[in-house]
Structures are given as C-alpha cells and as structure tokens.
Amino acid sequence: MFGLLQDLDLEPQVKECHLEDYQGAEARWCPGCGDHSVLSAVQRLARDEQLPPERTVVVSGIGCSSRFPHYMHTYGFHGLHGRAFPVACGVRSRRPDLHMFVVTGDGDCCAIGTAHWIHAIRYNMNFTVLLLDNNIYGLTKMQTSPTTRPGERSNTHPKGSFFAALNPISVTLGINNASFVAQTVDWNPPHLYATIKAAHRHQGTSFVRVLQRCPHFTAHVFAPAQEDYSRMLLMTHPDGINMDPAVTRLFPNRIEHDPSNLAEARALADRADVYTLGLFYRDPEAARYDLATAQGLGMSSESKLAAVEKALDRFLV
C-alpha cells in the first residue's frame, strides 16, 4: 500500500514483543521523577497492544519530558522546543500505518508551542498526546511555566508567579473539533495506564494531560494530592476511563460524567478545588484531517507520470 515496497510491506510481523523490546537507553530523569512512570505505562501499553516497534513513532519537543523518545526502543523524533505537533502531523499525514505518540511538556506545549497545540487539536490527526505537566520548566532549571500556579516561586519570578495558571484542559475544550480530552496523574499507575490506553484506542488526536511530579523543583506541588486522594476528583462513566473498581475506590471523590457533555466537561475542567481526573470529552465524529492528507497514497508512478504529462499539456501554446 501507498508507495511502500509492496513485497516487504506485506510480510507478517511474527515474533512476539516483550517489555524489553520497547526499552531504549537508560532513563536519565531524576529519581522519583513522574516521567519514569509515564514511560513504563507507555512501554506496557506497547507490549500489551503488541505495537510493532518499527511501526511506532514517538515525537517530542525539548525538555526533560521530551527526552522520552530516547528511552523507547522505537522510532523517535526528538525535535525542537515547542514544535512536536507540526512534526507529528507531518509524519502522520502520509503514514496511516504508524502508531504515534507525542510527548510534550507544559512549557513545550503551552508556551512556545501554543499555536501548534491549538491547531493540532483542530486537525484531529490520529495520535496520542501526552502533556507531561510538572508546572515548571525543568530542563532549564526552574522557570515559571504557563501552568505554574500564581504565587509559586521560580528563578524568573522569585517573588512568585504573577499569572493565573493557564488551564490546558479548558483551553482545549474551547477548540472546535477537539475529539478526546483527558487528565490523569503519574502517581496512580492504573489510572495512568487506563487513560493512555483509551487515548491510544481513540481514532483522532487524544489529548492527555498528565499531572507530573518534579521532585527536584516542584515536589510540594503535587505531593498533597499524592498523599491525600481526597484532593482529586475522579470522573467515572461507561464511556470514560475504565479501570479496576478496586483502584476506583481509592478515590473518595467520584463523579459520574458523560464525556459527550461538553458544558459539564468545561465546568469540571474549571474546578480549582480539586484535580479532576478521567475523560472530560470525547467526540468520535470529529473530522480527521489525516484521512484527507492520505489522499493519493499508493498511486502508481505510471499514473503520476501520465498526470504530469496532462498537466503540462494544459500549458502547450
């Protein structure tokens, strides 16, 4: 199919893949960094779904979180700060056959990458976005990020951040054609896994914000929620994120939320008193740009040649 060397393309993928088959270089994040748990969740998912490593691509920007692809044994693109989305869209545009993940940080996505984030949501091309949000610029050593809470100190705002924190969920819910918007935390592996799995299964752009601990710079930010689950609100629904009821019961605060209810999703996203986890919104009907960009794939070079001839003829004098 689509201009790949036919014979080889059809060859079946025989051997079964184990966790090690998805493990790349040794992860060099700080001990206790939430990125570690996201990495293992994705590796487990890849194993469970038996994603062929050679047909799996992880695209990222620049940041601690964006080192992610190096630690996967798949194809990866560790690109420019803020620019993971355009690259991912380009990869996807002519490669419907690949499994794709985009890993980005709160600075990478919500500051320098804002325009691409907003428009990627519109394009709704098929890949899973993991926004690893530690409320800080980690790699550059602790500067305020758009999601930093007001009053939080950083090296660029030693007296505390001035701004209201940008809420990536509510912004995303304001964009037409958003098709999958969820939030989870790195410190509850089952929910993390279940969310990423649902995101991967969804056809279109799945936007997952992972609240991620940065023990090195922002340990105090998420520690309370980690220690006291009553600081989190779990959204439950048959069409939402489904996991082991035992885990669900760990969350004292739960709310039934139908992911097709946009107004309620927005209200829940705005809740400042708790971290709301689960699936805010899903629209399976949202138009997928990658279906349009795939047009013409596999056209034989003979017919292309003929078409060029015809196009040229239109200019004959």
Place this chain on the structure above:
Amino acid sequence: MFGLLQDLDLEPQVKECHLEDYQGAEARWCPGCGDHSVLSAVQRLARDEQLPPERTVVVSGIGCSSRFPHYMHTYGFHGLHGRAFPVACGVRSRRPDLHMFVVTGDGDCCAIGTAHWIHAIRYNMNFTVLLLDNNIYGLTKMQTSPTTRPGERSNTHPKGSFFAALNPISVTLGINNASFVAQTVDWNPPHLYATIKAAHRHQGTSFVRVLQRCPHFTAHVFAPAQEDYSRMLLMTHPDGINMDPAVTRLFPNRIEHDPSNLAEARALADRADVYTLGLFYRDPEAARYDLATAQGLGMSSESKLAAVEKALDRFLV
C-alpha cells in the same frame, strides 16, 4: 511621572480634537470593505472621548485589516504578521499613560498569531483588541483562514475548507484571566460603536471580534446576516453593551445574558445557528499584568545609581 521630562509632561492638552484630527492617510481598502466602518467607529470614539492623538497608539500585524494604523492620525505600529500582541504588550508595559488599540485579522490573530493571542489574554494588559474577522486571508488573495467555514472555497482549498472553523470567542473563553470578550458586526455601526466604546472603557484586555465583510472575496459569507437580522442574536444586559433601544429593536432575536455567567457565555458562543452579538463575558477582577510591569517607573536616576553601586558591592572580594 515615570522618567518623562517632567515639565513638558504636565503641560495640559488644550485644543479640542475633531474627527479630522484622527484621520491619517486615505484608506485604501476595497469599496464596501467592512474595515472602513471599523475605522470610522474608532475615529468617532477617539473624538468623543477626546483621546490625545499623541497619547494614542494603534498596533497591528500584517493584512488588509492591519493597514488600519496608517489611516489613523495617531502613533501607530504596523509590525509583523501575527505579532501585534507582543509589541502591544511591550508598549503598554512601561506606558500606562497611553490609549491603546490592537487591530488584527483572523489569519494574523488565529493562525500565525495564536500563541501571542492566547497569552495576551492571560496577561490582561490594558488595551482594546479589534479582531477584524472576514473568514479569509484578504491581503494575500483568498486563502483559507482558521475561521473559514468548512466547505468554503479558497485558493488553497479549491474544493472547500476541510476544517471546522476555529471559534475565537470560545477559545478565548477557555483562557484563564480573560476579562472582556465581545462580538459585533461591521454592518451595524451603532452596535459596533457601542461595543468598541465599552471595550475601550474596560480596564484590561478587551477582546472584540468584529465580523467583517470582505466584498472582494467573501461577500456571500456575511451578506445573509446583513440582509436578514434574524440571523443574528443580540445579547442584552445592563452590564453588557448598551445602545439606543431603537437599534436594539432592529434585532428580532434577543437574549438577556449576564456577562458574569461564564458557562452561559460559552454555550452562547457555541451557537452555530446564529451570530451572537454583544458582551459574552466580563471580569473586572482579573489580574492585570500591566500593573506589575509598571513597577519602578519614575525611579530617579540617582537612586538607580545608588542601587547599582549596592548591587556591585555584593560582588566585592
């Protein structure tokens, strides 16, 4: 105040300004272009509010709409495509004394300018934003813009735009710290004027989307609403946009909407059946970054000098 030559600064502004005093070069937009009516609305407002031309600055990007500053006889900054916001924020940061307008287009603001738009809304610095939205790239001759309706033909999408149109209002309403969000049309001068006036009076970033006719490229888009007022829905409220009741009565569809009600604002913004006009949302309490950036203005150079000395002393061996 703030390091201006004192004596001259305090000199009172004597002469009264007339419309002509705000008119710059002859406007070179197409006949019937909606930009003309926005221009005269702003000029009238400047006259009515007696804004000193030398203390008024209009900042724009690039596009037909962004030619706006050239046609005002005030200070102006006709900058780069998509970059009006950062420049405006910079101007405002140390000049609380100026009256400021930002004029941008749907491509300028919602495509290449997206990141700056989103963050300018967060910063909530004091100026009025006029998004002249003609649903098309005008100056470059008819390419799809983010607000182009799906199916609309353009030179880059001859078969019609693929995407769901981005809704600048609903996106803006998803941003924390938004403080004034309104929508009006170029073809109803009273409402246009009333909206811009309310925006100018508001302290903070007033985001006004003006549905703007482009007779040259998209005449058919807004013509129906212009001819049939029932295609518009007027939001009314004492805290909203107030104008002559006679004009209000021109709109058969009206709805009472309290601009402090965010959830309802979002629902109204999503209405696809009508163009909703008026004030969606206002939050006078939203934090204003320009109050923070003004810190230290007017410090005497003597005390600065002393401070530099002290700072250097910290490094004495």
Place this chain on the structure above:
Amino acid sequence: MNASALESKPKIRGNEPAEVTQHIVEIVSDSGEGAQTCGQMFGALCAKSGNGVWTVEIIPAEIEPPARSRAGASGIRIRLGSGPVTNAGDEADVAVAFNEQVLYSRIDTQALRPGTIVFLDRTWAGNPMDSIRQMYAEAVADFHTRGYQVIEVPIEQECRKHTEEPRKGKNMWVLGLLCALYDLDMELVRDDVRRRFARKGDAAVLKNLTLLDDGYQWTLANVAHRFHVPARKLDKPMVVMNGNQALALGVMAAGIEVCSMYPITPATSASHFLASSFEQTGGIVHQAEDEIAAIGFAIGCSYAGKTAVTITSGPGLALKTEFLGLAVAAEVPLVVVVVQRGGPSTGLPTKIEQGDLLAALYASPGDSPKIVIAPATIEECFHFMILARNLAEEFRGPVMVLTDANLATGQQPFPKPTPKQSWMAPPVDQSDWEKGVPPFAWDPESGLSIRPIPGQRGGEYVLTGLAHDEYSHVAYESSINQRAMDMRSRKLAVFRSTLKPPRVHGDAEGDLLVVGWGSTLGAIEEAVDALRGEGLRVSSLHLRFLSPMEPGLKEIFARFKKVMTVEINYSDTPGTPHLTPESRRYSQLAMLLRAQTLVDVDCWSRVPGSPLPPAMIMAELRRRLQEVN
C-alpha cells in the same frame, strides 16, 4: 496624430508591415478590466506562431484600488522577439492605456520613451464630468510634449456597440487591435477565443468574437502602423507558463507528494496551482498555521520517508531558520523554495529582489552546511525541483531553491519537458534494516549515509537536534561533535567535486567578466551581447549552484582584467559619504566570491523593486569598461 482625423482619410488597409526583430507592448487598465487576460492571450498567440515571448504582469499594491488612479494601474507587458526572449527588456514600443491616469503609473516607472506609440481610450474626452474631461485633455497634451505618438482610440464607444458592460469587453477589443497591429493569423486567434469562452456558452463566445473582430477591423481601417516580428518554425511542442507554475509542475514531476506552506506573496501562487492540480499526482498541499509549522510538517513527512517541499518568501524564510538548522543537524532530506521579494522585513512584498542569498546560507546559528541552488530561467524552475529532491535524498539534508518575483510572475515559452520515471521519488524502502548498521553510518570519505525510515524493522532510532554520534545517541563526549560536523560539511565538498566549472558566455578572457545568479541571466547576457557587438571585451558567467559553488572560478576570473557581479540586492555605492574601500558592504554574491577566491570582485547592485533592464546594465558595464582601460 489624432485618430478622428484619420477616420476622414481614405481607408489605409493593407500597407506593408514594418519588420522588427523585437517589440515591447504594454497594456494598462484599472484592475478588473482584464488587461492581463488580453495580454496573456496575445503573448500565447505570438508564442504559438513561433515568436520568443516574455510577459510580466503589472500588479497594483491594493486589492481593489480606486479607478483611474496611478497606484491602481493593473496590466501587463509583453515582449516579442524573433529569437528567444529572456527578459522584459527596456522601454515599451507600444502602450495601450484604458485611461490616461494608469498610463502615468508606467511613465513614473520609466516604462515609456519618446516615440512610444500610445493607444489611449479617448472615450474619457466625452465624459460627463468636467474634471475628468479636463484631466484627460491635459494628459493628452502632456503625452504629446513627452514625445509619445499618441493615438486616441474610441475603445469604449466601439465596445458599447456590442455590450452593455464595456468594462468586461474592452480587453477583447484591444486584443483585436493588437492582432491587427502585429498582423497575427486571425483564425488562430478566433480558435483561442472560442476555446476560452466555450464553457461560458455560445452567447459569450459570439460577443467576444464580435468585439475581437471590431477591434481588428477598426485598427486596419484607422491605424497606419503595422508591425511584423518574424518567427522561426517551432521544431518541438512549446509550453508557456510563469516560474511559480513551472516549479509547481516540477514538484509534481519530481514525485514529491507533499507541499507544506503558509501563504506569502510572491510564493503563494505556486501553492495555489498545486492546490488545484496536485491531487492528479496523488499529492497534497498542507496550509499550516504558520511558517514554522509548515516546515515542521514537511520535515515530519521527510522523516517518515516522503521528502516534502515547503515554499515561502523572505519573512517566511526568517521563521524557518530554526527548523532548517535541525534538518541540517539531523540530516533530513527536504526541499525549501524561497521566492525572493523586496526586503528587509516586510519590505516590498510584490517586488523583486535577490536579497536572501546570505540568509539562505547563514541564517541558522552554528555551522549548517546545506545545498543552495538558483534557477535562472522559468524552464529551470521546473527542472531544478527534480534536481532538488534528488540532491536532498542523495546528500541527506535540506536543499534550498532560490527564485524571485521576476521568475514567479514572468511568462516564457520553453520546450515541453518529457517527464521520466527516473525523476520520480522511489517508493519508500520498508525492507528490514541491515543489522549493525547505525542510522548515521557516515562514510568517512564522503560523509554520506543512508537513513532508516519508520517501518524498517531493526532501523529504530531517535532523530535529535542535539549533538549526536552515528547511533544518533546524544553526545556527552565532545570529540563526537567535531566528527559529526566534519561529516556534514564534507558532503558539500563531495557534491562540489561532482560539478563542472560554469560556462563563460562570450570569450574565455577579456577586460570584464560579469557574474550573476538567478533571474538576471537574460538581461545580463543581452547587455553583454550588445556590448560585444560593439567590439567590447566583456563576458559573463551565471551561477546556478551557490552552496557549494561551482568549481574553477578563480582560474576563470584570472583571465579577466576585472570581475564584477550584477545583482538585485543592496551594496554600498563607492564614493558615498564616510565610505572607505575597506568598509564597503558588497552585494551578496560578490561578498561570497571575494571570500572564496580572494579576487577583488566588484559589484553593481540596485534595489528598485523591478528587474534591471538590459540598457541600464549596458550603461553600467560601459562605465566599468572605461575604468579598466
């Protein structure tokens, strides 16, 4: 002379046409009056009958400028020749103006000369408004004093006989006028009109034919002038198009599947063409949210195996700088087209300049060696796209193609290319990746390597913009950095070793060698030929490859007393205040040549926003030649 006067005279049909080897015609009108269509048709017809042709459009700055305004002039220039025509030439021999004001805009840009035959719609003379009648009268008088041969023509009156909306008909009538003036085969013309208006219905066809014939007849009856530009028989089928269409077709012929762009003048029309034609070859146009996303998207495609093209102009190039650096560092094949316009900054968006050469070479921080090529003709715009994709994949990196507004909008006939399989991109390799071969298996001799493509089993690697070793692993050890940079730079040396020294136009030695690049080829060679005709010892040389440069320049330069470049970009003019020979800022190519050859390469460059006419170049070269001798 006054046409009404003429009419009284006995009809003056059939007097012998004056034979000319080349002629320049301009048609100017308010925008929306179709002067351009008229001119395109006329140009195409001349090309069909075997003439060399160059047409270039005259575009107003505004979208819908006020009628009868200078800045509003919209039109076209057609230059005809017996031989090939390579540029728009000097002043016009004939001008047709739909009103007197638009003609002034041409006068302002020195497009006319004493003696130019001016056909002016005299309908304005009878306009109800005094002011207009007066403006018209004054203008006519002025034109006479300027020495133009003014022929007042009742264009609109005549058209009214056949249509209620003459604004839409005048251009056909004028086409008739031109056909008579240059005695074209009317049957050819009628066929063309029939073809063009067929889908608009018979009524439309008929109306336009009538207007055409009326203009033709009127001219035969009332105009003494008659010209003939001898043509040579066409041995092969010819196509006529502008440079943007040519490069868009080149993209298709190269088997490229994705054009990722953001609109910007004067590059956009190439994407417009692709947007409507690309699907015929299975390609897509992606209009991104900005130029950064546009190149990022293209790089994504290339990484995934489909080398993509991104097309832009100066301000867009500025925004692609960072991603270009990544493409160099991570060796991603990519084709980047820059249709140059007037700079710096927003500059002159619709006008020509050759000001982005240094930016193309040096914009990205750090060392980023890349291939930069520049077509010099519209035909080359087509072929260089095929070359570009090939080089991008062969040398595993970005290839920049520099054209400009002159090539983008100029039209020229050239032999129809015959597309080949070999031009097309090969299918994406999805075979298993050879065990043990790293993703950057640099050949130490050439720096070349083959890249794994997602889908290739065993080729899994992580592309990165960080300094990396051949496994694409982040370099913690510094020597790796030197090695990787050596490898990337070496690719240019290798490519250069495959290039031939450029051909010298004229004698291989002499007093003066003129070096150019890009769209100035035609004008420079025309000027050089003219001077050589006078026996002056001047030659020229035109570079297509700017990074790396074609070899042998130093030896070639050594055979001339003086070497200079002619470019459409900025350089300090010697003798201006505070300027010392050492502090002079040279034009962009001159600077590069000086650094590379250490030859004292001089330059003459200007930034008028328009092509440099041959005569102007001639005058300057003559001055320099005097200096030499």
Place this chain on the structure above:
Amino acid sequence: MNASALESKPKIRGNEPAEVTQHIVEIVSDSGEGAQTCGQMFGALCAKSGNGVWTVEIIPAEIEPPARSRAGASGIRIRLGSGPVTNAGDEADVAVAFNEQVLYSRIDTQALRPGTIVFLDRTWAGNPMDSIRQMYAEAVADFHTRGYQVIEVPIEQECRKHTEEPRKGKNMWVLGLLCALYDLDMELVRDDVRRRFARKGDAAVLKNLTLLDDGYQWTLANVAHRFHVPARKLDKPMVVMNGNQALALGVMAAGIEVCSMYPITPATSASHFLASSFEQTGGIVHQAEDEIAAIGFAIGCSYAGKTAVTITSGPGLALKTEFLGLAVAAEVPLVVVVVQRGGPSTGLPTKIEQGDLLAALYASPGDSPKIVIAPATIEECFHFMILARNLAEEFRGPVMVLTDANLATGQQPFPKPTPKQSWMAPPVDQSDWEKGVPPFAWDPESGLSIRPIPGQRGGEYVLTGLAHDEYSHVAYESSINQRAMDMRSRKLAVFRSTLKPPRVHGDAEGDLLVVGWGSTLGAIEEAVDALRGEGLRVSSLHLRFLSPMEPGLKEIFARFKKVMTVEINYSDTPGTPHLTPESRRYSQLAMLLRAQTLVDVDCWSRVPGSPLPPAMIMAELRRRLQEVN
C-alpha cells in the same frame, strides 16, 4: 603515595611552601555535594588576597544524575596566578575528587596530566558494597599507572566526626584542605564562613568552622605538599563575578528598564540575576511565551521610548530573525544579547561555541545592517551593555552583543566599576515634536535621524516594516527603497569612521598574526606570549567590533607573513577528503576577513564544546610558524 602510610610518620607541619606563579585546582563531586560553593569560596579568597583567579564550573548534563557516575560529575576548576588570570588554562596541577568515578569524567576530558596531585576520598575503600570497594581499588591502581600523585584522604570519615550528613559537610572540609595546601590566611577564611552561614544560625556557623579547621589541621598534619602563589597588593576594590552576572549588572548600570526573555541555556542565568535584582533599579524581567514574543515585547518597549534588552542563545536567536529585520528596517533601538552555545540546532546546550557570528550578521532576509559587538572578558561583559544601549539609541537600530558559555560561567576578579549618571538612559523625551520634521529625517551625510516617541505631540507616525519614505509612508515608488537602504547602511560606515584600528598584542610586524574575537582572548594571548618568550615572531589581535569591523586591518595584516584566526567554531580542515583550497569552508571570522581584506586569512578552529586551552593553541601556532619559515 598513600595517606594512611603518612599518618604513621612523624607529623610534618610547617615545611616551606613551594612558590608557584600559577596553579590549577579542580574539585569534582556528585552533584549536590557542594564542590562548586567550596571552589567559589576558595577562588574568592585567593582573589581577596590579591591573586589573579579564573574559575569555571563543571556542570553535568542531567538535572540529577546518578551518584558515582562519570556523566554526573559536578564541580569546579580554579586557576590561580600571581598576575591576572585570563582563562581556565591547561591540565590541572591539583584535583580533589569526592569519588573515583567523577574523576574519570575529568580524565576523559583531558583535564589531568601525569604528575597531577589527586586528593581522593578513600572512604569508599571501606564501603559495605564489594562492587564499590572493588571499583575504588581498581581506580586507584589505574590512577597510579596514569602517573598521578594519588593522595587518599579520609574525607568522609573525618566529616562524620562533626556531622551526621557528611554529604553536606565535605565541601567545607575540603576548603580547609585547600587553605592548608595554599597556606591562606585562615582568619580571612573563617570570617568568610561566618558571613556566609550567619543567617543559618550559630550552630551552622560552628559546624562549618569545625569542618574547615579539621580539614586544615588534617592536611597540615598529613600532607607534605605546600604551595604559595605570590600575590600583588590590590590598589583598588575588586569584584568577582561571571559574565552573565556582569552583563546583567551592565543592563542595570545602563539604565535599561526592561529585559524581555525566554529561558534558554546558557543565557538564562543572566535573567535569573535580573529577576532578583532588577527591581532595585526599577527594572522588570518579562518572561515571554516564546523568543519571538520576547523580542517583540522588547521592540514595543523601545518604540515607546524605553530601549529594552532581550537575552538568548542560538535556537532563540533563530526565532528572533524576523523581528530583528523589522528593528533594522524601522530603525528601532534595541539590545540583543546572544550567549553562544554549541550548534547547530539544539547542539550542545551547555557548552561553548562561537558559531553565531554569521547568523548575527546575515540571518535576516534582505539587507539588514546592524552593529555587532563581542566582549572578550567578563569585565567587558559589563561595560559593553552600557555601550550597546548607547549605540542602539545613537544609531537608531538593534545592537547585538555576542558572548558565550565560557564567559557566561567563568568567574574573574576585576576592578569594581564606578557607575556614572552618563551611563544611564536619559528620560524619555515628551516635548512637542518640531513641526515639519519627518519621523525619519535622515541626515544624507550620516543616515542618522531622531525618532518621535509616543506622547510627543506632533510626532505622530506609523512605524512599518514595509519599504517607507522619511514620513514612514509606504513606498509605492521604487526609488525610495534604494534611498532608505542607503541611509541605513550609511550608519555603519559612519560608526566605523569613529573607531580606532585595533591594538596589536606583540610586535606590529612578524611572521604570524593571530586574530580572534570573544572569549578566546586570554588563551590566545597566553599562547602568543609563551611563543614570543621562545623568540618566535608571532603577535595577536582581538576584535571587539564585528559589524562594522574596526578599521586598518588590511595594513596591519600586510605587516605579517601569515594571518590566521583562532575560533571556537567549525571550519574544514585542509587535506581532508575531496577538499580543494577553493572549496574549503573557513571559520566565521576568517570568512569575513577574507571578503573584506582580500588577504589570504587562514584559520584554525575546533568545536570541542570547551574552551581551547593555551597549550593546544600554542602547539597549533608553532605548526603554522614552521610552515611560514
């Protein structure tokens, strides 16, 4: 030799210290063990006692690298001298390592030599884990074979006597060790410790003093080595800081009120400093959403009358390209600092390179003449900021200041500057604008003009990036474009005419002239001086002004048989495959000098990601000198 052995010997206090004119000490530990604080204090103390000092930090690539890992080495190098010390020098004379693995990272980067005295914490020898004990033992053996003088020291054991968390105490103990080794005045040291830990309470002070003294006493008792680096009396008060702190203080001293930035290594620390200190001079730091917004914000400030500064590094510079072009075209005063790091692309984010010179000059499409200057010392980082704001306003345009990671992180004492009123920005002029004076009243001789500032009555104008006339009106007439470009370029010629020819270090004539720019000054001059000491005829010249360049270069070059640049950026190495003299890609300054002077300027440049040590430069210069003779 083995410390435990020593202990048995009779105490060896008070033996005469060996006098040395300069010495290099390195302290390496796992990150978080405070080696840097220790080194900073030691360096400051030496500076206080009148020694020349250069300290540079050793920073791991990761935020929290694993303990006892090579890539995780965190530390500092301190070079002491009797005279001024201008660079980090060659191999270390003394190294203190908190574990053997981190020392290997220094060995990997050739920081040690046979004979280097290595103080190694021997606590690991008693570690419960066999593997660790074994690694330690193997390493010690290896160190001996490498010829280091290994002294095993019970650092941690000793510290345990006084604290439960030796990780936090070792560095004070080691400070004591160094004080003994270099017989510093312990009273000075104790005062410093007291001052530093005062706010942590008496207990903390006491603990650290104890650790300090213990380290001091232990060393006197057990280490035979004793060094003395003679110092000269300080005639004026000295400050010690790194280049980023210096330029941040320069920003404050220049009266700049706004620093608009986006975080990027290695530039960010300058903004960190401003973020905490700027309000003392009424300034603000704006952290923008990206680099484009950062420069846009700065340009907005400048337009409104407050010339702002934006600080970045390579990838950020790439994004500022378009706005830089606008600042040039619309003549907006602006200070742009680029703290260079390894490129291209993301490259080597924490490492030094001088690779952005050409990007600074040529990144913006079209012709964009701007002033580019480069401080060569940490002291100049301070003063050039004052110069930069002045030039930006005087010449009405952007001024770029290029520093690099070496200056940014290196620390050096220099005489404390005495801030002056005249350094400060004047208050914003808000007086009425003179009637009839256009916003760009270019003086034809100089291209200079004064800009109206919002608030000035009668000065209303619209700034635009489109080609414009002196009224800032959009140019529809092309000749205007040439004029405006002339005016902007002329400003550089005028500025250049105010510059003096650069000073030649060494004789004004000779066999070889070495040209450099930026942070390489110290190393180059040290190498040159050493060679001159051997009687070789070599001199050097260092450029601070890169656009326009300082005058008189051609004459200066003419007095040397050979001219070459030494730079930390990429150039092709002669003799590598496929390379011809003509196709060689020169280092960035060399390329500019060749174009400007037509002198065959050679170059030697490398991209190791670290400063070029004097010895390495010496070796290369010696090679070139042989070629000459």
